[in-house]
Amino acid sequence: MSQGISESVTALRALIVGSGMIGNVHRRSAILAGAQVVGVVEKDEESARAAAERWGVLDYFDDLVTALDAVHPDVVHICTPNATHGEFSRLALEAGCHVVCEKPLTLDVAEGQALADLAEANGLVAAVPYVYxxxxxxxxxxxxxxxxxxxxxxxxxxxxxxxxxxxxxxxxxxxxxxxxxxxxxxxxxxxxxxxxxxxxxxxxxxxxxxxxxxxxxxxxxxxxxxxxxxxxxxxxxxxxxxxxxxxxxxxxxxxxxxxxxxxxxxxxxxxxxxxxxxxxxxxxxxxxxxxxxxxxxxxxxxxxxxxxxxxxxxxxxxxxxxxxxxxxxGWLVCFEEFVADTYATIRGGNPEGLPxxxxxxxxxxxxxxxxxxxxxxxxxxx
Ligand SMILES: NC(=O)c1ccc[n+]([C@@H]2O[C@H](COP(=O)([O-])OP(=O)(O)OC[C@H]3O[C@@H](n4cnc5c(N)ncnc54)[C@H](O)[C@@H]3O)[C@@H](O)[C@H]2O)c1
CATH class of the missing domain: 3.30.360.10 (Dihydrodipicolinate Reductase; domain 2)
Structure with a gap:
């Protein structure tokens, strides 16, 4: 007799925005936590294609809005330079996605607070990797x-x-x-x-x-x-x-x-x-x-x-x-644990200490x- 995994635990669909040093760490942590990386967004088409080839991801984009429309991710990981975090988080939250946004959350306190409020109002999990x-x-x-x-x-x-x-x-x-x-x-x-x-x-x-x-x-x-x-x-x-x-x-x-x-x-x-x-x-x-x-x-x-x-x-x-x-x-495992706890929270859990x-x-x-x-x-x- 064989048993399948319940349909209620289908893999989360993750979109990674930015494929540099930390984007790669998010990608491996997402996979280890059981997610499927369904797309990658980069600053231009060439970088996006290169990341998709490196990572074995089918869909790549040079624009977050197009990516959100095309792949309908459950969770978006924002791993780009700091000045982009605010806008990218807002777009992802407005599309109904849970968000993991790299630090600093924004360059401005009021903008960061508005994003925290938006996530809370929409019941979305929004995490920042203070992974230590x-x-x-x-x-x-x-x-x-x-x-x-x-x-x-x-x-x-x-x-x-x-x-x-x-x-x-x-x-x-x-x-x-x-x-x-x-x-x-x-x-x-x-x-x-x-x-x-x-x-x-x-x-x-x-x-x-x-x-x-x-x-x-x-x-x-x-x-x-x-x-x-x-x-x-x-x-x-x-x-x-x-x-x-x-x-x-x-x-x-x-x-x-x-x-x-x-x-x-x-x-x-x-x-x-x-x-x-x-x-x-x-x-x-x-x-x-x-x-x-x-x-x-x-x-x-x-x-x-x-x-x-x-x-x-x-x-x-x-x-x-x-x-x-x-x-x-060490540090890589911290990231894995952080992403695993973020996903557990998305699934309704309440692990201690999620930033x-x-x-x-x-x-x-x-x-x-x-x-x-x-x-x-x-x-x-x-
Ligand atoms: N939590 C941590 O411990 C930790 C550690 C390192 C970095 N970070 C944060 O991660 C972010 C990225 O840092 P990094 O070291 O990976 O930088 P990086 O330069 O290695 O990578 C940034 C990537 O984003 C891409 N990019 C730039 N503009 C883009 C755009 N408009 N759309 C899509 N992609 C774009 C770049 O091409 C590059 O691949 C920073 O905000 C940094 O503060 C956090």
């Missing part, structure tokens, strides 16, 4: 904080450092405010740190003072590939850089907890060094996303190293653990406060 929430040991620290292990929090601090823009010859659409937005380093990676620290600590950043800096005053006008330190754009004319390479932030949370954050895209040897420390009245915890298999726990008389292990830890940490301890589970458009708006408010503070050189409320 999906490291099992991040969940472990959060669970221990909820259980009171650290006591009240005295301080939150950390950094997110990269080096792919250290070379004065490195450039990308991310450097151009028209494509990337007025904030670069902070909106691109500082936003991830703030989402994570708020989620783990259960506190919200309510005021901050920011100092931003541009280390490389000129870069090639022509955009090279993202995350490639030696770009092939050295012969392009150079233009003035107006988006920050560095942001340093002092903040206070709604519980009065003080904190600091350093963000940089020009720190040699640092690749994706997202690192945070939570210092509580009883003990401290450190997470480093480049070494996500362990957490450092500090106490007055000792420090211990906690391993990720399917046999130990909180329910959420175990739920997200897919490989045995020692077989490193939504509301979290995307929250991030936009912090970015606006950072830019405002850096300009006025004063504390700003978020």
């Amino acid at each position: 929430r999906y490291h099992p040991l991040v969940r472990e620290i959060r669970s221990r904080r909820i259980a009171g292990e650290f006591g009240s929090i005295h301080m939150l601090h950390g950094h997110y450092l990269q080096d792919w823009l250290l070379s004065p010859d490195a450039s990308s659409w991310r450097v151009d405010p028209a494509a990337g937005g007025a904030s670069r380093a902070f909106a691109d990676i500082g936003s991830h740190w703030c989402d994570l620290i708020e989620w783990v600590s259960g506190q919200r950043i309510t005021e901050l003072v920011a100092d931003t800096a541009i280390a490389i005053p000129e870069r090639p006008a022509e955009a090279g590939p993202t995350f490639t330190t030696a770009t092939p754009t050295t012969s392009a004319p150079k233009v003035k850089v107006t988006t920050e390479d560095i942001s340093n932030i002092l903040f206070r949370t709604d519980a009065g907890t003080p904190g600091t954050l350093t963000v940089s895209q020009v720190s040699a040897g640092r690749k994706n060094r997202l690192w945070f420390e939570l210092d509580g009245e009883h003990s401290s915890a450190v997470f480093d996303q480049e070494n996500p298999e362990t957490v450092w726990l500090g106490a007055l008389d000792k420090a211990t190293i906690l391993f990720r292990d399917p046999g130990y830890g909180s329910a959420e940490s175990r739920r997200l653990t897919v490989t045995p301890s020692g077989h490193v589970q 939504t458009f509301a979290d995307g708006v929250r991030s936009l408010k912090i970015v606006a406060a950072v830019l405002g503070s850096a300009k006025s050189r004063a504390w700003k409320e978020v």
Whole structure:
């Protein structure tokens, strides 16, 4: 006797918009979560055809509206440069699709809020990939904080450092405010740190003072590939850089907890060094996303190293653990878990910790406060 899969669990139909670095990560995560990738949209026909051939997708488009009409996806993944996110999300939501939109959700708080409202009014799932929430040991620290292990929090601090823009010859659409937005380093990676620290600590950043800096005053006008330190754009004319390479932030949370954050895209040897420390009245915890298999726990008389292990830890940490301890589970699996939870939510489930458009708006408010503070050189409320 054989049994078929119930018709009620037919594969979701996913449309991927943008086939660059992160588009490919969304595509593989969508497939692993059981979706069928029914189309790809790119900036022009040649790029769209190339992506379709690479991915083995039958339908390709150079225009989202045409794609939505043609393939009727259940869910649209928006993986394009930042300035396109708002319009593409609106089009997808208006077509009745669930949306996964890359961060930053938009370049403007009011536009982001309107999209969050639109999704809610239409009962559509709308998620933003703040995927560092999906490291099992991040969940472990959060669970221990909820259980009171650290006591009240005295301080939150950390950094997110990269080096792919250290070379004065490195450039990308991310450097151009028209494509990337007025904030670069902070909106691109500082936003991830703030989402994570708020989620783990259960506190919200309510005021901050920011100092931003541009280390490389000129870069090639022509955009090279993202995350490639030696770009092939050295012969392009150079233009003035107006988006920050560095942001340093002092903040206070709604519980009065003080904190600091350093963000940089020009720190040699640092690749994706997202690192945070939570210092509580009883003990401290450190997470480093480049070494996500362990957490450092500090106490007055000792420090211990906690391993990720399917046999130990909180329910959420175990739920997200897919490989045995020692077989490193990293960032790609975070994406897979995030997309799987998004699809589970579309199917009516309620998995813990899905970052939504509301979290995307929250991030936009912090970015606006950072830019405002850096300009006025004063504390700003978020
Ligand atoms: N959540 C995360 O951890 C994470 C990580 C990396 C990137 N991102 C976000 O993903 C987005 C894309 O980043 P990336 O690194 O993949 O960039 P990328 O440059 O590698 O890819 C962008 C792709 O979009 C395509 N594109 C440009 N304009 C388009 C248009 N109008 N219509 C359709 N396609 C278009 C480009 O041709 C390119 O293939 C950014 O918003 C970035 O902030 C998020």
